[in-house]
Amino acid sequence: MTRPRILVVGAGFAGVGCVRRLERRLAADEADVTLVTPFSYQLYLPLLPQVASGVLTPQSIALSLRRSRRYRTRIIPGGAIGVDLKAKVCVIRTITGETVDQRYDYIVLAPGSITRTFDIPGLTDHAFGMKTLAEAAYIRDHVISQLDLADASHDPEERASRLQFVVVGGGYAGTETAACLNRLTRAAVKRYPRLDPHLIRWHLIDIAPKLMPELGDKLGHAAQDILRRRGIEISLGVSIAKAGPQEVTFTDGRVVPTRTLIWTAGVVASPLIGTLGAETVRGRLAVNAEMNLPGHDGVFALGDAAAVPDRAKDDEGAICPPTAQHAMRQGRAVADNVIATLRGEPLRPYEHKDLGLVVDLGGTDAVSKPLGVELHGLPAQAVARGYHWSALRTHVAKTRVMTNWVLNALAGDDFVRTGFQARKPAKLKDFEYTDAYLTPEQLREHLADAKAEGRG
Template sequence: MAHGAKNGGSRPRIVIVGGGYVGLNTALRLESRLRHSEASVVVIDQQPHMTYQPFLPEVAAASVEPRHVIAPLRSMLRRCEVITGRVGGIDHHRRTVTVTDGDGATEEVDYDILAVAPGSISRILPIPGLVEQGIGFKTVSEAIYLRNHVLSRLDAAASATDTARRRRLLTFLTVGGGYAGIEALAEMEDMSRLATRDYPAIDPAELRWVLVEATDRIMPEVSRPMGEYTVDLLRERGIEVHLETTVSSMEDGHVVLGDGTEFDTDTVIWTAGVRPDPMLGDTTLPLDQRGRVRCTATLQVAGVPGVFAAGDCAAVPDLTRIDEDPDATCGPSAQHAARQAHRLGDNIVATIRGHRPAEYRHAYIGSVAGLGLYQGVAEIYGVRLKGLPAWLVHRAYHLAKMPSVNRKVRIAFDWLLAALFRREAVAIGSLQDPHSEFRRAADAAGRWQRSHV
């Protein structure tokens, strides 16, 4: 059964698929620019909140509370209808979006104008053992799990007497040298080293953090000298960096690298790239060879009137590089996501009002990255910063981009408390298996009943 009617009665209906950074900010832009009588707006996402992913490394390292890096869609979008469910397909011929909620019920949502921004998922490669051993790093739940997992390895190692098992517990592998991987690695290594102060039985030198990157450099978003500086910094901290190296296998936690290195580990953090949401394959929209929606420079889907796309899932021409590479498209970065959302909202308004949409053009201004407490790298308008200044710029930039004053204040207070007091480095095992204690209680009750029959 269709959810509502096309045109929302007398008003056109705008449906935004995806409530992530692009989807939320596009909806906020529409709320600020559209009059109530001009259109109705529906936002559909599997999660009832937006996650600001650049803060996930600090969530994993216990510098920021998990709830503070998410923005609830319903409280942020007062004039939009929010539908929580998984989009199973888009049929533009019928102008419908198929949505399945958490209970398995399916409905169709009609639209007049569609904005596609479901984002991306981790890119998985056919490496033996990866699916069983790997931990992704794109959601709050993954960041929380990773923090608890790493700390639980320290708990187990503190009482382990077997040398091989102890070495395995204290070995941590990160695959992927992009921004996500480097920031996650640096923050988690920093946290684990600080946490050893509470584990007298563990020498910080026993911690083994390994980075594997398939190309000859890390963080391609910054200049090569800045990438080399970061590699040197990581190695100074005792982190093993393997460049131009791939992972051949990780079955049962036994890792074999392409350069012949072998070791055992219980922790594999997988950040080796992303791919567009596979839901796009169940649509009638045109896709490129990487599975992204083909778009024009105005963020309109090529050859499909009334449909727009932006963010990681969209192949948008990069007009700033078009002279050197006619096929250049915008990469999956936070900078493009923020600016495309702004342009997307304005172009949808222009379309409704009968005006011509404007082209998206963004000159790259630089990048910032945090590398643990008081360490960072930044390259902004050609100015290079390292150490504390870069770390401060990194935090200031992302705090400014975090939606809502509410969230900004909460994160700022998290940082203030972290500066005044030590971080809480305690694993909460029930978060990894919340039913364990209930099952234990049930087993105990069963044993008691059997013993008293």
């Protein structure tokens, strides 16, 4: 008899947490585990703004999937573009463009999320995202190139527009991105004696009435005070009306000349979820507390792509927020439930009480709320970096990150571009492959063709 086939889709916090648990708890001959991911690393997403600002190197937060003593998972380098839940077939497009039909007995759907965009004229053509390692490295090159070009320009208007930067999104990602990149430009401008530091202007805008409302009023105001002291202009209740190559129009009518628009206004579940024909909650796959898809044996979903009931809250309809903290723990819980299903044991519901929030604003500035205790300044920074450091999965990653932090604190940055700007510009639309997924009709046609050709 063949061993049961477990297929895990996605190598984010949820998917990798699941695979690692399966490798630890399953006997070598108990099941075959396959992971679908375009990259053979797990990205530690919360530290992405520090890569964009040059505090950390890209490699330091790309955690190798193959660096494990128990490593035996087969990795298919590609992305899932369709799943037939009845036939138990996942269609995968590899990084070379080849289409592979992968059969499974159990599937764990952890495809993560993509940047949430709206129908704003020019947005996807002119904005940068902050969701991938490539985007973070690209943005760093772009920001430094704006300083180089402004320094070389003899046109005052061009110079002013290149030194204005707009970040949309007042959540953790947007706030940390604005804070870290603002520190980068303020430090870098000292190496440009022809540039007036007062021309550098950073705008952080959000349609919500509060910055990071999850922090509460006290810490939220503390974060705003820190950002404003650094010269970041915060506009709340405001969004983007339209975006162009050299200017951005706000919904309050202001027109800001800029060559840099960074969009971090939230995420939505991977488009893969919308192709399944299953019930969703706010775009996320509706699952039960065991993270099992009702009506489909052996189908589990978790992380950003699933609406997992939050049993730690009194609200009956509450679902877990799309955070790394929940995704890591859900990954382990799903692995346990997959193993329980294999062995005919009862499944256990997922429950986790939030441990708190940390927001690293760079330097010695941070705001944190561990276990409900409100901190800011150096104590908050110690908690924030301590949490991130401890959450890194490998000792090599811990060593690289700590070395980068110490080196940056002692020696600063050289503010060099690494060449990502040498080719054509790459904006939001170039990193989000939302048109790659199969519709239900295309999936049926594909599987029918594969069966006719003897590949099914």
